[in-house]
Amino acid sequence: MPTISKSNHQDKAVDILIIGGGAAGLMAAGQAASPGLSVCVLEKMERPARKLRITGKGRCNFTNTAGLEDFTAAFDQGGKFLRPCFSRFFNQDLMRFFEAIGVPGRAERGGRVFPDSQKGVDVVDALLEWCRSRGVQFKTGCSVASLVIEDREIKGAVYRTAASEGVDRFQPARKVILTAGGASYPGTGSSGDGYRLAREAGHGINPLHPALVPLQTSGKTASRLQGLSLINCGLRIFIDGKCARTSFGEMLFTHYGVSGPIILSSSSLVVKALQAEKRVGLHIDLKPALDHKQLDQRLQRDLVERGKQVMSNLLRGLLPRKLVPVCLEQTEIPGDTTGNRLTAEERKRLRLWLKDFQMDVCGHRGFEEALVTGGGIRLKDVDPRTMSSKLVKDLYLAGEVLDIHGDTGGYNLQAAFSTGWSAGRHAAASLATCDPDK
Ligand SMILES: Cc1cc2nc3c(=O)[nH]c(=O)nc-3n(C[C@H](O)[C@H](O)[C@H](O)COP(=O)(O)OP(=O)(O)OC[C@H]3O[C@@H](n4cnc5c(N)ncnc54)[C@H](O)[C@@H]3O)c2cc1C
Incomplete structure (x- = not known):
């Protein structure tokens, strides 16, 4: 000493x-x-x-x-x-x-x-x-x-x-x-x-x-969603392919990735996993109040009731505006398809995406932005x-x-x-x- x-x-x-x-x-x-x-x-x-x-x-x-x-x-x-x-x-x-x-x-x-x-x-x-x-x-x-x-x-x-x-x-x-x-x-x-x-x-x-730090995600998805806040979503953190944490609450998209209460709360686990060079994935449930069966019923009802609308409009009833183009792209559903022409396979892809919107974590912000x-x-x-x-x-x-x-x-x-x-x-x-x- x-x-x-x-x-x-x-x-x-x-x-x-x-x-x-x-x-x-x-x-x-x-x-x-x-x-x-x-x-x-x-x-x-x-x-x-x-x-x-x-x-x-x-x-x-x-x-x-x-x-x-x-x-x-x-x-x-x-x-x-x-x-x-x-x-x-x-x-x-x-x-x-x-x-x-x-x-x-x-x-x-x-x-x-x-x-x-x-x-x-x-x-x-x-x-x-x-x-x-x-x-x-x-x-x-x-x-x-x-x-x-x-x-x-x-x-x-x-x-x-x-x-x-x-x-x-x-x-x-x-x-x-x-x-x-x-x-x-x-x-x-x-x-x-x-x-x-x-x-x-x-x-x-x-x-x-x-710790209690925002996360950076791969690709351009987060920056396209910048400013969007999801008030009630489910979040599962996958580390090397295994679910390591489940939470529910509010998150926010930023130009570099994600932040908000449920992200910050999970960040310590994520930072440690990244330091150990493990793969980290975010799996976001955009419809946590509905299980798969209930969500499918809801989708079927919407597609019938609003069947004449094109999907890029129809999805506005299900998702925040900024998420609609991302959803269409990732589910490979053409935005100009009308609801009544959506195939069962496309409807399934949509349901799975709504329950499991995925993003890869590639890093985290530094001490300048960490709460602790x-x-x-x-x-x-x-x-x-x-x-x-x-x-x-x-x-x-x-x-x-x-x-x-x-x-x-x-x-x-x-x-x-x-x-x-x-x-x-x-x-x-x-x-x-x-x-x-x-
Ligand atoms: C933006 C932000 C929001 C937060 N919000 C909350 C919240 O709402 N609720 C909550 O529970 N926690 C919150 N936290 C965390 C909380 O602020 C900290 O955990 C808490 O302040 C730690 O208290 P402390 O006294 O140990 O350290 P600090 O509050 O950081 O105080 C340390 C002090 O030591 C001084 N110091 C450092 N080095 C020296 C030196 N060499 N010589 C003399 N003085 C020195 C510093 O200038 C500072 O004044 C937040 C943190 C941040 C950054």
Whole structure:
């Protein structure tokens, strides 16, 4: 484990230093700020919590009402690790907490909880106000370059500011909480520094990959459908010819491929399969409410009732406009055939296509467009009850920098807030000998 020397410019020592003022960092800071303890947040950007501001399309889906079992199942891995933390500070606790600091929330479809005001910025402002009211000091525009560790014990962090012109400053601290986030949406400040800092401290980092990320598809079909959103479709993901996942919901076509909730939720599986050089296919059911028999009856009825219409018009009753030419091309049904002249074989091809519209996945978008980062700090070296490092004394780790990522729906922010809560409470309790649960 490297020992990093202290630089010449030394700040006044603090009790607890938080690296990264995002969701986990702000929660950790406010929780750590018990009477008599000095807490400082070093934040790389000029304003803290830039990512939190844009979450949930600016509405901040900060948790989900799912019960503990379903909640932990929404994490790729790490659900088990989160249990002790969730057992102390979970979704209802978070909702009560936000209500107490002036941002009550309410659940929507799928148990997704948003602030009543529907504004993520209100969540950020309330958190900052709460932290400040508890005496937390913020140093923004300060990018932590290294951790200072001596004899496996943390001593503080070295950071840079734009104004320091290459001269590093040393912030001594008795406890350090690393909450520098993942590597996705790097423009928000979370550009993967936390992994480097943790690695330098001796922590293993499981390979990183973009997660909750849009997928690229082969050919020109997606670009022809660009902008089309399918609200209720079925999706099966095939990996090397075998169905690996089934889901139902909303997806969206883009100029490069596909996105939207059911695509993002399946993307981690797809990214891993692509990395292992496996073939990935999307099988889209455009009529999930009808089984094959019901769909055939519906087709027969339409073809009789609207038999004089040409197929390119008739299909408009069955499909969104943009899909009609794609359907005709892929089923090899001439668009100028009238409904009453469609052969039984053509009708069968149409039915099979409607239930199984296929696209090949050829890649995925990068960290710039991924909502979260898969991989990260190996969990076996972190105590799940306290978030403390098992390798470096007085170092705590919380939030997305850990190898934890969940589905869309408020799971990731709850994980960041809960782990931040735990790290802040336990760091403070170990200094002030107070009970972290009170
Ligand atoms: C567009 C988008 C929408 C999302 N929507 C949702 C949603 O609605 N619900 C949900 O649950 N999840 C959502 N997520 C995921 C969620 O935002 C993250 O999982 C969560 O913010 C992680 O919290 P964190 O505190 O660990 O990291 P972050 O919130 O990323 O905070 C890390 C902080 O550390 C700072 N930092 C980084 N390096 C350094 C350094 N070297 N020195 C000092 N500071 C540093 C960063 O500037 C940043 O402020 C969304 C993500 C994106 C990108």
